[in-house]
Amino acid sequence: MVAFRKMHGLGNDFVVLDERAAPLGLTDARSRLIADRHFGIGCDQLISLEPGGQGADVFMRIRNPDASEAQACGNATRCVASLIAAETGKTQVVVRTVAGDLPCTILGPDRVVADMGAPRLGWRDVPLAREADTLALDIVEGPVAAPAACSMGNPHATFFVPDVAALDVATIGPRLEHHAAFPERANIGFAQVLAPDHLKLVMWERGAGMTLACGSGACATIVNAHRRGLTGRRATITMPGGDLVLEWRESDGHVLMEGPVATAFTGSLTLP
Structure with a gap:
Protein backbone atom coordinates (compact mmCIF):
# COMPACT_ATOMS: atom_id res chain seq x y z
CA MET A 1 0.00 0.00 0.00
CA ALA A 114 5.80 31.36 -3.52
CA ASP A 115 8.48 33.17 -5.53
CA MET A 116 7.73 31.84 -9.01
CA GLY A 117 10.76 33.49 -10.58
CA ALA A 118 10.94 35.88 -13.52
CA PRO A 119 8.68 35.48 -16.54
CA ARG A 120 10.32 34.82 -19.89
CA LEU A 121 8.95 37.07 -22.58
CA GLY A 122 10.79 36.19 -25.80
CA TRP A 123 8.98 34.24 -28.51
CA ARG A 124 11.49 31.38 -28.25
CA ASP A 125 11.01 31.30 -24.47
CA VAL A 126 7.24 30.73 -24.55
CA PRO A 127 7.87 28.90 -26.97
CA LEU A 128 6.10 29.97 -30.14
CA ALA A 129 6.31 28.23 -33.50
CA ARG A 130 7.68 31.35 -35.19
CA GLU A 131 8.92 34.84 -34.38
CA ALA A 132 6.12 37.06 -33.10
CA ASP A 133 5.40 39.95 -30.75
CA THR A 134 4.48 38.22 -27.48
CA LEU A 135 2.50 41.26 -26.37
CA ALA A 136 -0.15 40.66 -29.05
CA LEU A 137 -0.15 37.38 -30.98
CA ASP A 138 -1.94 37.13 -34.31
CA ILE A 139 -4.49 34.59 -33.04
CA VAL A 140 -8.26 34.75 -33.37
CA GLU A 141 -10.64 32.08 -32.07
CA GLY A 142 -14.33 32.96 -32.09
CA PRO A 143 -14.88 35.98 -29.80
CA VAL A 144 -11.29 36.21 -28.51
CA ALA A 145 -8.17 37.56 -30.21
CA ALA A 146 -4.62 38.88 -29.84
CA PRO A 147 -3.44 37.26 -26.58
CA ALA A 148 -0.27 38.20 -24.76
CA ALA A 149 2.11 35.32 -24.13
CA CYS A 150 4.91 34.50 -21.72
CA SER A 151 6.51 31.55 -19.98
CA MET A 152 6.24 30.99 -16.24
CA GLY A 153 8.24 27.78 -16.61
CA ASN A 154 5.41 26.55 -18.84
CA PRO A 155 3.78 28.31 -21.81
CA HIS A 156 0.90 30.72 -21.21
CA ALA A 157 -1.32 32.86 -23.40
CA THR A 158 -3.69 35.40 -21.85
CA PHE A 159 -6.76 36.75 -23.66
CA PHE A 160 -8.23 39.95 -22.19
CA VAL A 161 -11.99 40.05 -22.61
CA PRO A 162 -14.85 42.34 -21.47
CA ASP A 163 -16.85 39.52 -19.83
CA VAL A 164 -15.37 36.15 -18.91
CA ALA A 165 -18.81 34.76 -18.07
CA ALA A 166 -19.94 35.19 -21.68
CA LEU A 167 -17.27 32.81 -23.05
CA ASP A 168 -17.71 29.14 -23.87
CA VAL A 169 -14.31 28.24 -22.45
CA ALA A 170 -14.91 24.49 -22.73
CA THR A 171 -15.20 24.87 -26.51
CA ILE A 172 -12.54 27.43 -27.37
CA GLY A 173 -10.05 26.39 -24.67
CA PRO A 174 -8.93 23.10 -26.24
CA ARG A 175 -8.70 24.67 -29.69
CA LEU A 176 -6.36 27.33 -28.38
CA GLU A 177 -4.33 24.86 -26.29
CA HIS A 178 -3.53 22.98 -29.51
CA HIS A 179 -3.16 26.06 -31.76
CA ALA A 180 -0.35 25.80 -34.29
CA ALA A 181 1.33 28.83 -32.71
CA PHE A 182 2.20 26.72 -29.64
CA PRO A 183 4.49 23.79 -30.52
CA GLU A 184 4.37 22.51 -26.92
CA ARG A 185 0.69 23.42 -26.48
CA ALA A 186 -0.18 26.20 -24.01
CA ASN A 187 -2.13 27.10 -20.92
CA ILE A 188 -4.88 29.49 -21.97
CA GLY A 189 -6.16 32.25 -19.70
CA PHE A 190 -9.25 34.40 -20.18
CA ALA A 191 -8.98 37.53 -18.03
CA GLN A 192 -11.37 40.38 -17.28
CA VAL A 193 -10.02 43.57 -15.73
CA LEU A 194 -12.32 44.64 -12.89
CA ALA A 195 -10.03 47.39 -11.53
CA PRO A 196 -6.34 48.36 -11.80
CA ASP A 197 -5.69 45.99 -8.88
CA HIS A 198 -8.31 43.30 -9.49
CA LEU A 199 -8.84 40.79 -12.30
CA LYS A 200 -11.16 37.87 -12.91
CA LEU A 201 -9.59 34.80 -14.53
CA VAL A 202 -10.75 31.51 -16.00
CA MET A 203 -8.12 28.99 -17.11
CA TRP A 204 -7.95 26.16 -19.60
CA GLU A 205 -4.87 24.19 -18.52
CA ARG A 206 -2.69 22.25 -20.91
CA GLY A 207 -3.31 18.55 -20.37
CA ALA A 208 -5.89 19.14 -17.62
CA GLY A 209 -8.72 21.24 -19.06
CA MET A 210 -10.73 23.73 -17.00
CA THR A 211 -9.58 23.99 -13.39
CA LEU A 212 -10.90 26.00 -10.46
CA ALA A 213 -7.58 27.84 -10.17
CA CYS A 214 -4.16 27.96 -11.82
CA GLY A 215 -1.24 29.53 -9.98
CA SER A 216 1.16 29.86 -12.91
CA GLY A 217 -1.76 31.14 -15.00
CA ALA A 218 -2.42 33.85 -12.42
CA CYS A 219 1.28 34.76 -12.55
CA ALA A 220 1.17 35.03 -16.33
CA THR A 221 -1.98 37.14 -16.08
CA ILE A 222 -0.47 39.83 -13.82
CA VAL A 223 2.61 39.95 -16.05
CA ASN A 224 0.64 40.24 -19.28
CA ALA A 225 -1.88 42.69 -17.80
CA HIS A 226 0.86 45.01 -16.59
CA ARG A 227 2.69 44.75 -19.91
CA ARG A 228 -0.50 45.84 -21.63
CA GLY A 229 -0.91 48.77 -19.21
CA LEU A 230 -4.15 47.35 -17.81
CA THR A 231 -3.07 46.98 -14.16
CA GLY A 232 -0.33 47.84 -11.74
CA ARG A 233 2.28 45.34 -10.64
CA ARG A 234 0.17 44.03 -7.74
CA ALA A 235 -3.37 42.73 -7.97
CA THR A 236 -5.86 40.27 -6.60
CA ILE A 237 -6.85 37.66 -9.17
CA THR A 238 -10.22 36.03 -8.63
CA MET A 239 -10.72 32.55 -10.10
CA PRO A 240 -13.67 30.17 -9.72
CA GLY A 241 -11.98 28.61 -6.66
CA GLY A 242 -11.07 31.88 -4.93
CA ASP A 243 -8.45 34.63 -4.80
CA LEU A 244 -4.69 34.80 -5.18
CA VAL A 245 -2.60 37.91 -4.54
CA LEU A 246 0.05 38.48 -7.21
CA GLU A 247 2.95 40.90 -7.42
CA TRP A 248 5.38 41.30 -10.31
CA ARG A 249 8.22 42.66 -8.21
CA GLU A 250 10.02 45.55 -9.85
CA SER A 251 13.34 45.10 -8.05
CA ASP A 252 14.21 41.75 -9.63
CA GLY A 253 11.35 40.94 -12.00
CA HIS A 254 10.18 37.94 -9.98
CA VAL A 255 6.50 37.09 -9.60
CA LEU A 256 5.28 36.51 -6.03
CA MET A 257 2.09 34.53 -5.48
CA GLU A 258 0.29 34.47 -2.12
CA GLY A 259 -2.56 32.11 -1.42
Whole structure:
Protein backbone atom coordinates (compact mmCIF):
# COMPACT_ATOMS: atom_id res chain seq x y z
CA MET A 1 0.00 0.00 0.00
CA VAL A 2 1.17 3.50 -0.85
CA ALA A 3 0.22 6.50 1.30
CA PHE A 4 -1.09 9.59 -0.45
CA ARG A 5 -2.37 13.03 0.46
CA LYS A 6 -5.12 14.88 -1.42
CA MET A 7 -4.40 18.63 -1.34
CA HIS A 8 -5.64 21.72 -3.10
CA GLY A 9 -5.07 25.42 -3.57
CA LEU A 10 -8.38 27.15 -4.28
CA GLY A 11 -9.85 23.88 -5.53
CA ASN A 12 -6.96 23.21 -7.92
CA ASP A 13 -6.42 19.70 -6.54
CA PHE A 14 -3.50 17.30 -6.34
CA VAL A 15 -2.70 13.77 -5.31
CA VAL A 16 0.68 13.95 -3.56
CA LEU A 17 2.88 10.85 -3.41
CA ASP A 18 6.24 10.60 -1.63
CA GLU A 19 9.09 9.08 -3.65
CA ARG A 20 11.93 10.49 -1.56
CA ALA A 21 12.79 7.09 -0.06
CA ALA A 22 12.35 5.05 -3.25
CA PRO A 23 10.61 5.26 -6.64
CA LEU A 24 7.03 3.99 -6.74
CA GLY A 25 6.99 2.97 -10.38
CA LEU A 26 4.62 5.68 -11.61
CA THR A 27 4.13 4.66 -15.24
CA ASP A 28 1.99 6.76 -17.56
CA ALA A 29 -0.86 4.24 -17.23
CA ARG A 30 -0.71 4.31 -13.42
CA SER A 31 -0.54 8.10 -13.38
CA ARG A 32 -3.61 8.41 -15.62
CA LEU A 33 -5.56 5.96 -13.46
CA ILE A 34 -4.74 7.72 -10.18
CA ALA A 35 -5.77 11.07 -11.71
CA ASP A 36 -9.04 9.68 -13.11
CA ARG A 37 -12.02 11.10 -11.18
CA HIS A 38 -14.17 8.02 -11.80
CA PHE A 39 -11.79 5.06 -11.58
CA GLY A 40 -9.02 6.56 -9.44
CA ILE A 41 -8.67 9.23 -6.76
CA GLY A 42 -9.00 12.14 -9.14
CA CYS A 43 -6.93 15.31 -9.44
CA ASP A 44 -5.88 18.15 -11.70
CA GLN A 45 -2.23 17.10 -11.29
CA LEU A 46 -0.38 14.17 -9.77
CA ILE A 47 2.54 15.38 -7.63
CA SER A 48 5.48 13.21 -6.63
CA LEU A 49 8.06 14.31 -4.07
CA GLU A 50 11.65 13.35 -4.82
CA PRO A 51 14.98 14.17 -3.13
CA GLY A 52 15.73 17.84 -3.56
CA GLY A 53 19.49 17.73 -3.85
CA GLN A 54 21.89 20.45 -2.80
CA GLY A 55 20.21 23.81 -2.25
CA ALA A 56 16.61 22.55 -2.23
CA ASP A 57 14.35 20.95 0.36
CA VAL A 58 12.46 18.77 -2.12
CA PHE A 59 12.03 18.12 -5.84
CA MET A 60 8.44 18.29 -7.08
CA ARG A 61 7.49 16.37 -10.23
CA ILE A 62 4.19 17.35 -11.85
CA ARG A 63 2.11 15.06 -14.06
CA ASN A 64 -1.10 16.12 -15.79
CA PRO A 65 -4.14 13.79 -15.96
CA ASP A 66 -3.05 12.74 -19.46
CA ALA A 67 0.35 11.73 -17.96
CA SER A 68 2.22 14.54 -19.71
CA GLU A 69 4.72 16.32 -17.48
CA ALA A 70 4.20 19.96 -16.53
CA GLN A 71 7.13 22.20 -15.76
CA ALA A 72 5.47 24.42 -13.16
CA CYS A 73 2.39 24.61 -10.93
CA GLY A 74 1.99 27.48 -8.50
CA ASN A 75 -0.79 26.03 -6.35
CA ALA A 76 1.07 22.72 -6.01
CA THR A 77 4.24 24.59 -5.09
CA ARG A 78 2.50 26.21 -2.14
CA CYS A 79 0.98 22.87 -1.06
CA VAL A 80 4.32 21.07 -1.17
CA ALA A 81 6.07 23.91 0.66
CA SER A 82 3.49 23.67 3.45
CA LEU A 83 4.13 19.91 3.75
CA ILE A 84 7.90 20.38 4.02
CA ALA A 85 7.41 23.19 6.55
CA ALA A 86 5.20 20.92 8.69
CA GLU A 87 7.89 18.21 8.59
CA THR A 88 10.87 20.45 9.31
CA GLY A 89 9.51 23.50 11.14
CA LYS A 90 11.08 25.78 8.53
CA THR A 91 9.46 29.03 7.51
CA GLN A 92 11.57 29.29 4.34
CA VAL A 93 11.37 26.31 1.95
CA VAL A 94 12.90 25.81 -1.52
CA VAL A 95 10.86 23.63 -3.89
CA ARG A 96 12.87 22.45 -6.90
CA THR A 97 11.03 21.84 -10.19
CA VAL A 98 11.95 21.09 -13.79
CA ALA A 99 11.64 24.84 -14.39
CA GLY A 100 13.96 25.81 -11.50
CA ASP A 101 14.03 26.49 -7.77
CA LEU A 102 11.03 28.21 -6.17
CA PRO A 103 11.65 29.77 -2.72
CA CYS A 104 8.55 29.85 -0.51
CA THR A 105 7.71 31.75 2.66
CA ILE A 106 5.34 30.13 5.13
CA LEU A 107 2.91 32.70 6.52
CA GLY A 108 0.93 30.13 8.51
CA PRO A 109 -0.25 26.52 8.37
CA ASP A 110 -2.62 27.30 5.50
CA ARG A 111 -1.07 30.28 3.69
CA VAL A 112 2.14 30.46 1.65
CA VAL A 113 3.94 32.95 -0.59
CA ALA A 114 5.80 31.36 -3.52
CA ASP A 115 8.48 33.17 -5.53
CA MET A 116 7.73 31.84 -9.01
CA GLY A 117 10.76 33.49 -10.58
CA ALA A 118 10.94 35.88 -13.52
CA PRO A 119 8.68 35.48 -16.54
CA ARG A 120 10.32 34.82 -19.89
CA LEU A 121 8.95 37.07 -22.58
CA GLY A 122 10.79 36.19 -25.80
CA TRP A 123 8.98 34.24 -28.51
CA ARG A 124 11.49 31.38 -28.25
CA ASP A 125 11.01 31.30 -24.47
CA VAL A 126 7.24 30.73 -24.55
CA PRO A 127 7.87 28.90 -26.97
CA LEU A 128 6.10 29.97 -30.14
CA ALA A 129 6.31 28.23 -33.50
CA ARG A 130 7.68 31.35 -35.19
CA GLU A 131 8.92 34.84 -34.38
CA ALA A 132 6.12 37.06 -33.10
CA ASP A 133 5.40 39.95 -30.75
CA THR A 134 4.48 38.22 -27.48
CA LEU A 135 2.50 41.26 -26.37
CA ALA A 136 -0.15 40.66 -29.05
CA LEU A 137 -0.15 37.38 -30.98
CA ASP A 138 -1.94 37.13 -34.31
CA ILE A 139 -4.49 34.59 -33.04
CA VAL A 140 -8.26 34.75 -33.37
CA GLU A 141 -10.64 32.08 -32.07
CA GLY A 142 -14.33 32.96 -32.09
CA PRO A 143 -14.88 35.98 -29.80
CA VAL A 144 -11.29 36.21 -28.51
CA ALA A 145 -8.17 37.56 -30.21
CA ALA A 146 -4.62 38.88 -29.84
CA PRO A 147 -3.44 37.26 -26.58
CA ALA A 148 -0.27 38.20 -24.76
CA ALA A 149 2.11 35.32 -24.13
CA CYS A 150 4.91 34.50 -21.72
CA SER A 151 6.51 31.55 -19.98
CA MET A 152 6.24 30.99 -16.24
CA GLY A 153 8.24 27.78 -16.61
CA ASN A 154 5.41 26.55 -18.84
CA PRO A 155 3.78 28.31 -21.81
CA HIS A 156 0.90 30.72 -21.21
CA ALA A 157 -1.32 32.86 -23.40
CA THR A 158 -3.69 35.40 -21.85
CA PHE A 159 -6.76 36.75 -23.66
CA PHE A 160 -8.23 39.95 -22.19
CA VAL A 161 -11.99 40.05 -22.61
CA PRO A 162 -14.85 42.34 -21.47
CA ASP A 163 -16.85 39.52 -19.83
CA VAL A 164 -15.37 36.15 -18.91
CA ALA A 165 -18.81 34.76 -18.07
CA ALA A 166 -19.94 35.19 -21.68
CA LEU A 167 -17.27 32.81 -23.05
CA ASP A 168 -17.71 29.14 -23.87
CA VAL A 169 -14.31 28.24 -22.45
CA ALA A 170 -14.91 24.49 -22.73
CA THR A 171 -15.20 24.87 -26.51
CA ILE A 172 -12.54 27.43 -27.37
CA GLY A 173 -10.05 26.39 -24.67
CA PRO A 174 -8.93 23.10 -26.24
CA ARG A 175 -8.70 24.67 -29.69
CA LEU A 176 -6.36 27.33 -28.38
CA GLU A 177 -4.33 24.86 -26.29
CA HIS A 178 -3.53 22.98 -29.51
CA HIS A 179 -3.16 26.06 -31.76
CA ALA A 180 -0.35 25.80 -34.29
CA ALA A 181 1.33 28.83 -32.71
CA PHE A 182 2.20 26.72 -29.64
CA PRO A 183 4.49 23.79 -30.52
CA GLU A 184 4.37 22.51 -26.92
CA ARG A 185 0.69 23.42 -26.48
CA ALA A 186 -0.18 26.20 -24.01
CA ASN A 187 -2.13 27.10 -20.92
CA ILE A 188 -4.88 29.49 -21.97
CA GLY A 189 -6.16 32.25 -19.70
CA PHE A 190 -9.25 34.40 -20.18
CA ALA A 191 -8.98 37.53 -18.03
CA GLN A 192 -11.37 40.38 -17.28
CA VAL A 193 -10.02 43.57 -15.73
CA LEU A 194 -12.32 44.64 -12.89
CA ALA A 195 -10.03 47.39 -11.53
CA PRO A 196 -6.34 48.36 -11.80
CA ASP A 197 -5.69 45.99 -8.88
CA HIS A 198 -8.31 43.30 -9.49
CA LEU A 199 -8.84 40.79 -12.30
CA LYS A 200 -11.16 37.87 -12.91
CA LEU A 201 -9.59 34.80 -14.53
CA VAL A 202 -10.75 31.51 -16.00
CA MET A 203 -8.12 28.99 -17.11
CA TRP A 204 -7.95 26.16 -19.60
CA GLU A 205 -4.87 24.19 -18.52
CA ARG A 206 -2.69 22.25 -20.91
CA GLY A 207 -3.31 18.55 -20.37
CA ALA A 208 -5.89 19.14 -17.62
CA GLY A 209 -8.72 21.24 -19.06
CA MET A 210 -10.73 23.73 -17.00
CA THR A 211 -9.58 23.99 -13.39
CA LEU A 212 -10.90 26.00 -10.46
CA ALA A 213 -7.58 27.84 -10.17
CA CYS A 214 -4.16 27.96 -11.82
CA GLY A 215 -1.24 29.53 -9.98
CA SER A 216 1.16 29.86 -12.91
CA GLY A 217 -1.76 31.14 -15.00
CA ALA A 218 -2.42 33.85 -12.42
CA CYS A 219 1.28 34.76 -12.55
CA ALA A 220 1.17 35.03 -16.33
CA THR A 221 -1.98 37.14 -16.08
CA ILE A 222 -0.47 39.83 -13.82
CA VAL A 223 2.61 39.95 -16.05
CA ASN A 224 0.64 40.24 -19.28
CA ALA A 225 -1.88 42.69 -17.80
CA HIS A 226 0.86 45.01 -16.59
CA ARG A 227 2.69 44.75 -19.91
CA ARG A 228 -0.50 45.84 -21.63
CA GLY A 229 -0.91 48.77 -19.21
CA LEU A 230 -4.15 47.35 -17.81
CA THR A 231 -3.07 46.98 -14.16
CA GLY A 232 -0.33 47.84 -11.74
CA ARG A 233 2.28 45.34 -10.64
CA ARG A 234 0.17 44.03 -7.74
CA ALA A 235 -3.37 42.73 -7.97
CA THR A 236 -5.86 40.27 -6.60
CA ILE A 237 -6.85 37.66 -9.17
CA THR A 238 -10.22 36.03 -8.63
CA MET A 239 -10.72 32.55 -10.10
CA PRO A 240 -13.67 30.17 -9.72
CA GLY A 241 -11.98 28.61 -6.66
CA GLY A 242 -11.07 31.88 -4.93
CA ASP A 243 -8.45 34.63 -4.80
CA LEU A 244 -4.69 34.80 -5.18
CA VAL A 245 -2.60 37.91 -4.54
CA LEU A 246 0.05 38.48 -7.21
CA GLU A 247 2.95 40.90 -7.42
CA TRP A 248 5.38 41.30 -10.31
CA ARG A 249 8.22 42.66 -8.21
CA GLU A 250 10.02 45.55 -9.85
CA SER A 251 13.34 45.10 -8.05
CA ASP A 252 14.21 41.75 -9.63
CA GLY A 253 11.35 40.94 -12.00
CA HIS A 254 10.18 37.94 -9.98
CA VAL A 255 6.50 37.09 -9.60
CA LEU A 256 5.28 36.51 -6.03
CA MET A 257 2.09 34.53 -5.48
CA GLU A 258 0.29 34.47 -2.12
CA GLY A 259 -2.56 32.11 -1.42
CA PRO A 260 -4.08 29.33 0.70
CA VAL A 261 -3.32 25.62 0.89
CA ALA A 262 -5.48 22.81 2.27
CA THR A 263 -5.46 19.06 2.79
CA ALA A 264 -8.77 17.46 1.81
CA PHE A 265 -7.96 13.95 3.05
CA THR A 266 -5.26 11.30 3.32
CA GLY A 267 -5.36 7.62 2.45
CA SER A 268 -3.54 4.72 0.87
CA LEU A 269 -3.75 3.03 -2.50
CA THR A 270 -2.54 -0.12 -4.22
CA LEU A 271 -0.74 0.57 -7.48
CA PRO A 272 -2.28 -1.66 -10.18
